Amino acid sequence: MARHGGRGWHGRVLAAAVGVTALAAATSVWTAQAGPVDGQHSARPAAPASGPGRSPVSVDIAHASDRGAQGVNITIDDGPDPVWTPQVLQVLRENGVKATFCMVGTQAQAHPDLVKAVVAAGHRLCDHTVSHDTTMDTKSHSYQSRQILDAERMITKASGGVRPLYYRAPGGAFTPYSRHLAASRGMRPLGWNVDSKDFERPGTDAISATVKSEIPHGPTILFHDAGGDRSQTVAALRELLPWLKQQGYSFGFPVR
Numbered sequence: 001m002a003r004h005g006g007r008g009w010h011g012r013v014l015a016a017a018v019g020v021t022a023l024a025a026a027t028s029v030w031t032a033q034a035g036p037v038d039g040q041h042s043a044r045p046a047a048p049a050s051g052p053g054r055s056p057v058s059v060d061i062a063h064a065s066d067r068g069a070q071g072v073n074i075t076i077d078d079g080p081d082p083v084w085t086p087q088v089l090q091v092l093r094e095n096g097v098k099a100t101f102c103m104v105g106t107q108a109q110a111h112p113d114l115v116k117a118v119v120a121a122g123h124r125l126c127d128h129t130v131s132h133d134t135t136m137d138t139k140s141h142s143y144q145s146r147q148i149l150d151a152e153r154m155i156t157k158a159s160g161g162v163r164p165l166y167y168r169a170p171g172g173a174f175t176p177y178s179r180h181l182a183a184s185r186g187m188r189p190l191g192w193n194v195d196s197k198d199f200e201r202p203g204t205d206a207i208s209a210t211v212k213s214e215i216p217h218g219p220t221i222l223f224h225d226a227g228g229d230r231s232q233t234v235a236a237l238r239e240l241l242p243w244l245k246q247q248g249y250s251f252g253f254p255v256r
Helices: 008-025 084-095 105-110 112-120 141-159 176-184 204-217 231-246
Strands: 071-077 100-103 124-127 220-224 250-252
Touching: 071 084, 071 231, 084 112, 084 231, 100 105, 105 112, 105 141, 112 124, 112 141, 124 141, 141 176, 204 231, 220 231, 231 250
Parallel strands: 071 100, 071 220, 071 250, 100 124
Antiparallel strands: none
């Protein structure tokens, strides 16, 4: 999975989140087990607190659809955004499609009304960390823990109690530790098969062409509803969702 480059937006989100993660460092309910592995802690997190919806899931990165071979998973990253998320929701509603929204913690905290709207429409939530740091895989286990667990808390609070069911590492920067931590919290690590390239704003036609040519590679498609002007994404979804139906695909969620 390719990392996205040139994200000035990521720098701004990261700066905004510094205070959040610094404060949470002292209050996080999670700690890594002791024992050095390559100079860090054990690759497995401490056992999770018990509670509803927290049964561990597979640590393997999910790509498949719960609708089987002809299923397609629409995944929407980096929001919610007050301009673009409502427009994405409208297109999904018009086409009767459910999607998985991979939310950045600070965005969810800033726009709880949009998180609730996503949930109310029947879509699923995914933890996309506090600050969308695409170098997560180079950071300490304590840093990874704060990014994942604090985002989980922020998204759950913003949603009114609905927890994220997946964890997607920014830029695909998974580590064995982050996958085990997320899975132990009931969040299946989530990858993608088709990068629509919409983040770079190549044009609506280019986004649509990329998806149409790459959908045979697998069912999980990556789009974005934040991080800049997402009008091309909205327009591409308006074209692609009916097209995918015409090709015999049905829309589902990533496997759990």
